[in-house]
Amino acid sequence: NAPPNLFESDTLISGGVIRGTLATMLKEAIGLPRDAVIDAQLPAPWQALGEYFNCIRFTHAFCALQSSAARPVTAPLTLVKDAEGQLLKDSQGHVCDVSLCEAPGLLGPSRQAPSFAVDWKNRDDVDALFGWPLSHQIKRELRVRTAMDRDYRRAKDNQLFAYDMVVPEGLIWYGAVDLSDVPAGPDRNAVSVQLHALLQRGLHGIGKTKARAAVDTDVAISPWQPSSCQPIHADTWVITLQTPALLCDPKALDETSGHEVLFNAYHHAWAELSGHHLKLIRFFASQSLAGGYQVYRFQPSKPYNPFLLTDAGSVFVLQAVSDVTAAQAELQKWLAHGLDLPPWAITRYGEDWQTCPFLRHDGFGEIAVNLPCNRQPDAEVFHGIKKSLAH
Numbered sequence: 001n002a003p004p005n006l007f008e009s010d011t012l013i014s015g016g017v018i019r020g021t022l023a024t025m026l027k028e029a030i031g032l033p034r035d036a037v038i039d040a041q042l043p044a045p046w047q048a049l050g051e052y053f054n055c056i057r058f059t060h061a062f063c064a065l066q067s068s069a070a071r072p073v074t075a076p077l078t079l080v081k082d083a084e085g086q087l088l089k090d091s092q093g094h095v096c097d098v099s100l101c102e103a104p105g106l107l108g109p110s111r112q113a114p115s116f117a118v119d120w121k122n123r124d125d126v127d128a129l130f131g132w133p134l135s136h137q138i139k140r141e142l143r144v145r146t147a148m149d150r151d152y153r154r155a156k157d158n159q160l161f162a163y164d165m166v167v168p169e170g171l172i173w174y175g176a177v178d179l180s181d182v183p184a185g186p187d188r189n190a191v192s193v194q195l196h197a198l199l200q201r202g203l204h205g206i207g208k209t210k211a212r213a214a215v216d217t218d219v220a221i222s223p224w225q226p227s228s229c230q231p232i233h234a235d236t237w238v239i240t241l242q243t244p245a246l247l248c249d250p251k252a253l254d255e256t257s258g259h260e261v262l263f264n265a266y267h268h269a270w271a272e273l274s275g276h277h278l279k280l281i282r283f284f285a286s287q288s289l290a291g292g293y294q295v296y297r298f299q300p301s302k303p304y305n306p307f308l309l310t311d312a313g314s315v316f317v318l319q320a321v322s323d324v325t326a327a328q329a330e331l332q333k334w335l336a337h338g339l340d341l342p343p344w345a346i347t348r349y350g351e352d353w354q355t356c357p358f359l360r361h362d363g364f365g366e367i368a369v370n371l372p373c374n375r376q377p378d379a380e381v382f383h384g385i386k387k388s389l390a391h
Contacts, residue, residue, distance in 0.1 A: 005161040007208055011138060013173055014243075015058035015363025016353065021203050023053070029198075048190035049198070052182045054353065056195065057338065060243050060363040061175030063166075065133050070224040071174035072131035073368055076240040077284045077313045079126060080114035082107050087125055090378040095129065097373040098382065099238045099284065099315050105384040117313065118286070129373075131224030139167040163209060173213070174221050180337060181361075227369040229331045235320040236281070237331055238374040241312050242366040244288070246358050249344045250308035269342045270318060273334075277327040278318040285314035290358075307358060331369055339365030 027036055030043060042050035062072045078099040081087055088096045088107050096107065098114065107114050117123065124134045147159035177195065182188045196217055203213040231237060248265040257265075267280040291306030320327035338360030341351060349356035358364040 006164060007161065008164040009140075009166045009207070009209070011063040011133075011166055013061040013175070013206065015060050015175070015361070016357055017207055018058045018061065018175065018203070019056075019353070019362060021206050022198060024205055025201065025203070026050075026198060045197075046194055048187055049194035052187065052191050054361065055181040056191070057178035057181065057361045058363055059176045059178070059366055061173035063133060063138070064131060064172055064174055065137060066170050066172045068131060068172070068224075069222075070131055071221050073223050073225045073371070074240065074242045074312045075117075075126050075130045076238075076315045076371065076373065077117050077286065078315045079373065080107065080116055081120060083112045083115065085115070085121055088381050090381045092378075094375060094378070095373055096377045096381050097375065098377065099317055099374050100232070100236075100376045101382065101384065103384050103386070105382045107382060111383060116284075133171065138171070139169060141165050141167050165209060168211075168213075175363075176221055178337060223368070225368075225371050225373075227335055227371065229328055229335060229369055231320070231324060231328065232370060232374070235324050235327070237278075237318050237327075238370055239316045239318060239331075239334075240368045240371060240374075241310060241314045242368055243312050243364050244309040244358065245339050245365040246307065246341055246345045246356075247310045248287075248308055249342075250305065253308070266316065270316065272342050273339060274318075274327065274330045277321055277323060277330055279321050281317040281319050283314070283316045285316070286311045309358065334367050335369050338363075339367065
């Protein structure tokens, strides 16, 4: 973990940061104080944008090389490498992905155990396949600062801190805006015009370093690898989280929870999110706790309970319960608009950014569906292990 006085810039810009930056810019343009509420009472020409500001969905902006014409895709945790750290490919050039494997297996002619992302020493080969800049293509700069004592005009004791920042040279960030929750017709048209006018000013004051960015709203964005909601094997889909999501209730889990408990928690979450049209078959997931500032900022009057996030890259294999058409409609909705909060999270945190920072409107819960790599590996690459009964 980084020391508490080192602030490391991420290579992505969250939808929540983009929303907050635009909110600050809007208030400054109108002359409102920083704590003013953005609503329909804003003066002309910003009334529609103010009224529906919280209905707009801002996806995370993913970092790519400036020469790239596509938005990167978060690679699934189901990709595996061999013992030498190499991605195995079949004769058709397909990488080995184990999302559709029903049992464990070994890789290649030498029958090696597969290694997953948590064990990799380097992931540049995977990042290149999914459109991300390689590690050496992202320059970073360390700037050291110290707080000053205005009375004595000297540096304050124990107030040294540093920023480890991404240098934007040669990079571009791809994100999207979704207005589907704004009522169609005149209101949506007005919001689109007003938001476009605000974005034309660029983004000013991004994050802790108050960075600036020029914005091009006329770019047609496509993902580096496409999704497809056409089912695999007639009734199955593979979901890869592109951004973290609130899925499991942390109160139903603890440090002793094993695979069965976690499977049941995810099974329950997907069943509720899909209106019981989809059931979980298997999953490959990692989790993180988001606490500290985020808990004190968004849950100040409640006991300290960190948010439990399922990490980006986590994979869930889902199957239609009965009605394939209804199940497919759920997948299409999630792909276009992101995952809603599960019922337990709505009850505990609410659906407002002031109490929950992990809403789909702020870019969380974005998914990819049936990526090209989500295919059954060829027998020459993956050798399934058959279970035998003990005598």
